[in-house]
Amino acid sequence: MADSKKVLEIIRAIGLKMEAEKEYLTELDQPIGDSDHGINMARGFAAVEGKLPDLEGKDIGTILKTVGMTLVSTVGGASGPLYGSAYMKAGMALAGKEEMDMDDFLSMMDTAVQAVEQRGKATVEEATMLDAMVPSLKTMKDVREALEAGVRAAWAGAEHTKDLVATKGRASYVGERGLGHQDPGATSYSYMLEVIAGLV
Ligand code: ADP
Ligand code: MG
Numbered sequence: 001m002a003d004s005k006k007v008l009e010i011i012r013a014i015g016l017k018m019e020a021e022k023e024y025l026t027e028l029d030q031p032i033g034d035s036d037h038g039i040n041m042a043r044g045f046a047a048v049e050g051k052l053p054d055l056e057g058k059d060i061g062t063i064l065k066t067v068g069m070t071l072v073s074t075v076g077g078a079s080g081p082l083y084g085s086a087y088m089k090a091g092m093a094l095a096g097k098e099e100m101d102m103d104d105f106l107s108m109m110d111t112a113v114q115a116v117e118q119r120g121k122a123t124v125e126e127a128t129m130l131d132a133m134v135p136s137l138k139t140m141k142d143v144r145e146a147l148e149a150g151v152r153a154a155w156a157g158a159e160h161t162k163d164l165v166a167t168k169g170r171a172s173y174v175g176e177r178g179l180g181h182q183d184p185g186a187t188s189y190s191y192m193l194e195v196i197a198g199l200v
Contacts, residue, residue, distance in 0.1 A: 001199060003099045007060050008052055011067055015045035036077055044075040044083070059098050064108075065091030082116050082129065089115035101198075102144060109137050147197040154193045158186035 002010070018025075018041040025038030048070045055063050068088030071080050093111040094100060100108070113133045117123060124134045161183035166172045171183065 001099075001101045001105060002060075004058060004060050004063060007063050007100075008055060011048060011063065012052060015049050018042050018045045034077075037079060040075045040077040040079050044071040044080060047071075047074040059094075059096050060100060061091045061093075061095035061097055063091070064088070064094060067091075078120070079129075082120055085115040085119040086112040106137075106141055106144060109140070113137055151190070151194050151197050154186075154190040158182055158190045161186050 018038070022038035022042040025041060026035050027038075029035050029037035048067050051066055051070055055066055058066075064087050068084045068086070068091060070084075071087060072084030074080070075084070090108045090112040093108045094104060097104065113130070116130060116133060120128065120130070122128050122130055124130050159182065162180050164179075164183075165176055166174075166178050166183070169185075171178050171181075
């Protein structure tokens with residue numbers, strides 16, 4: 001799914017996004033806060049950007065831990081320690097890993113969300129970042145399960161072709177004698193989906 005190089009690219013892209021949305025995030029923080037959220041995030045990720053060259057070739061755990069420590073030390077607001085703990089704990093979850101798959105990603109996100117809950121002594125329905133984090137994590141886990149269910153359904157469908165008399169292709173020439181035989185195309189498709197679902 002992603003190797004260390006990809007993770008560095010993603011972190012750099014997050015930094016660019018924070019810079020691009022700096023004013024909007026700060027505006028949002030005006031009526032209900034102290035007008036600094038965008039400034040905080042952009043400052044933190046600008047400091048992260050400065051660390052990226054040294055992180056080239058490092059494992060994912062080290063990259064994420066460094067991002068977290070940098071956010072903690074450069075962002076004054078509540079978001080610094082909160083995102084900082086999230087990235088640091090995410091880094092611990094992926095310590096020494098050069099690559100991550102979807103399962104690693106989901107357990108990393110789980111750890112990150114728990115870190116924010118603990119550090120912020122907060123839960124959903126309190127109007128914080130957790131109201132974006134918790135439901136999105138649940139949906140991503142559901143998608144993972146849906147993909148796995150999709151693969152199982154493909155194999156069940158392929159298996160079901162044994163009970164069918166083919167009316168298309170060469171298999172239609174053998175008629176009823178085809179009963180009990182699994183369709184090759186339904187089988188190759190099931191393998192295809194299995195591989196694709198394993199990648200995401
Ligand atoms: P500050 O509130 O110190 O100025 P920021 O403006 O950078 O820090 O960040 C504010 C955001 O931090 C809020 O919009 C909210 O999403 C999040 N936040 C604040 N306190 C908590 C908490 N205890 N738990 C979770 N998230 C929090
Ligand atoms: Mg603020």
